[in-house]
Amino acid sequence: MDLAGLLKSQFLCHLVFCYVFIASGLIINTVQLFTLLLWPINKQLFRKINCRLSYCISSQLVMLLEWWSGTECTIFTDPRAYPKYGKENAIVVLNHKFEIDFLCGWSLSERFGLLGVSRKYIHSCFTHFSGSAPPLVLLLLVVQNLQKNQQSFYLMKWS
Numbered sequence: 001m002d003l004a005g006l007l008k009s010q011f012l013c014h015l016v017f018c019y020v021f022i023a024s025g026l027i028i029n030t031v032q033l034f035t036l037l038l039w040p041i042n043k044q045l046f047r048k049i050n051c052r053l054s055y056c057i058s059s060q061l062v063m064l065l066e067w068w069s070g071t072e073c074t075i076f077t078d079p080r081a082y083p084k085y086g087k088e089n090a091i092v093v094l095n096h097k098f099e100i101d102f103l104c105g106w107s108l109s110e111r112f113g114l115l116g117v118s119r120k121y122i123h124s125c126f127t128h129f130s131g132s133a134p135p136l137v138l139l140l141l142v143v144q145n146l147q148k149n150q151q152s153f154y155l156m157k158w159s
Helices: 003-009 011-038 043-068 101-111 124-130 146-158
Strands: 121-123 140-142
Touching: 003 011, 011 043, 043 101
Parallel strands: 121 140
Antiparallel strands: none
């Protein structure tokens, strides 16, 4: 067994990862709360800072996906379209089959340098998982009602 395999199997290593994720999440969310003071003054600066802070949290989960589980995400695409990825606006829709599928989407957006600046749309039933992050990183919660979603999308577009 190599060193990485030994570390992955140790409970103490699990505990350290858990502690680092919780502690950094609390620190980052506290800093995000303080950036709310910037909102009335400079919305652009507020968004830039919160994009970087949300990247700090999201990248930890992507690291665990790639290093810990050894998951490899493969993208099959038209070779002519590949150079445009990360340089143009796009909407990417992931159809979840398993609980970890959203991390594969985050892994791909990380490879193209879009993890911090991407907007995430999630179903409103997941609000208890996301903590204080949704209002601070402009995470849009959707419901199964087209009229309510259209109003939310309109508000998000102009905010």
